[in-house]
Amino acid sequence: MVTEPAVFVLEDGHRYVGKAYGARGRTFGEAVFATGMTGYQETLTDPSYAGQIVMMTAPHIGNTGTNDEDLESAKIWVAGFVVRDPSRVVSNHRAIRSLDDDLVEGEVVGISGIDTRAVTRHIRSAGAMRAGIFSGADFALSPDAQLDLVRQGAEMTGLNLSSTVSTAVRYTVPAVGERIGSVAVLDLGVKKSTLNYLADRGFDVEVLPESSTTAEVLALEPSALFYSNGPGDPEASEGHVQVLQDVLRAGVPYFGICFGNQLLGRALGFGTYKLPFGHRGINQPVLDRTTGRVEITSQNHGFAVDAPREGVIESPAGFGRVEVSHVSLNDDVVEGIRCLDINAFSVQYHPEAAAGPHDSMYLFDRFREMVLTGRLDISTATLETESK
Structure with missing residues (x-):
């Protein structure tokens, strides 16, 4: 040969x-x-x-x-x-x-x-x-x-790639089984398995182009908003941050993963920064501080949220109390955010993890319960459900 x-x-x-x-x-x-x-x-x-x-x-x-x-x-x-x-x-x-x-x-x-x-x-x-x-x-x-x-090539810092990877037109993935509501997904580079897992939880999944406006999102009257994973620098996505702030103020529950975690951080008033070499792979250990459990997670990110790791803090953008819910056990990077006064949370990794591991699949169930009950509650009953 x-x-x-x-x-x-x-x-x-x-x-x-x-x-x-x-x-x-x-x-x-x-x-x-x-x-x-x-x-x-x-x-x-x-x-x-x-x-x-x-x-x-x-x-x-x-x-x-x-x-x-x-x-x-x-x-x-x-x-x-x-x-x-x-x-x-x-x-x-x-x-x-x-x-x-x-x-x-x-x-x-x-x-x-x-x-x-x-x-x-x-x-x-x-x-x-x-x-x-x-x-x-x-x-x-x-x-x-x-x-x-x-x-001569472009550097990742300052680069907005959302329009490159997003859908050009809105489309729907119907709920599987009993329908509980709808979720508007801003496609910043969403994966097929993420949409399927949301549909499996009873949501009609309305997938929207990344250029969608606040008015277009709210016109759908969604039960919740979801920001997906995606490439690029979160500092170059101020339009997505503004839409998220508007929708949060309208009282719509929110769940974000990966890029969606960085954008929630920015919407709450925190900064983001570029990691030296990032986290990529399906073997990244993360501590869920709300349960005390360690998860092996699938990750792909080169940027992270710059927020205090300890204690409850006030959102600089006026969204109430916030805490860092998840941290990396390798380098203490922020891996999740939980809002205490509004129904919003996010994680820096990929809970859908199509190639595994599946330690974080409970987050889709946590999101479903938040929409059904109207509150993000990490109760003993929820822990028992998540541990099964």
Whole structure:
């Protein structure tokens, strides 16, 4: 088998030569690493990864191939894909294609055969940064020319990508079983499994473009509002923050995940900041302070909320008392916010976790109970239900 060369170039000048994988050509994005040993198809099709070159830290990728059931959206969103050892064969009864087939069809430029452990250690030390992958004719460019192209790329700080990944038109996912109400979902990069889990809880799910206004949201008379995960810098989403503040003042309950957690933080008057290398993977430990339970969570975020971790604090934007409900056990980053005077809460991770783990699925039930009862109540009865 003929192999073609490729090179992975970081903006600080580090270069890693390997083999072309997927489509050939050039691609640019923020270099990040994901620590999951499985779930690569969900990662690739998660809109939150738009604008990022994702490197898998697990050495063997592609063993189980790909299928149509595990897609989280209609396309692959990563800007590029980096692996050490792509599987030479596919071995799974659900597989209908190889991962390489999907990368080629999706025109995703990748690279294999590099020391991903070394790159991970470097990013953990130096931080996430701009990068590029060059293969095919672009591999022949001089190292200086390749580095110049990388450094011309956009930085994630200050970047708004919501319009790139959001739906262009409103659509509905009907409630499954007994209908309890409707939830307006602002699509900032939502995953298919999130919509399905909301529908499974009895909600008619009204999915809205990210450009939707306060008037358009309230015109639906929703039982609740949900902000999804998504890519980009929360500081560049002031329009979404304003809509959220307006809807909260109108008394509509709110639940947000990932990007939706950062936007709730900003709506409450707190700041956000960029993490050195972010949290990405399906093995991130989080403490739920409201229950004392430790959850292993699925995460993908490069920004975080800047709020006091201890005690109850007053929302700087006038929404009453707030507390940090969840924290990362790796680095004490804020992983969840709970409002005490309005019906609003959020988490920084992905409770839908289509590839697992499923420790955080109770959050959808907590959201359902909040809508049904009109209050966010972490009672003993609720804890017993969540522990089953």
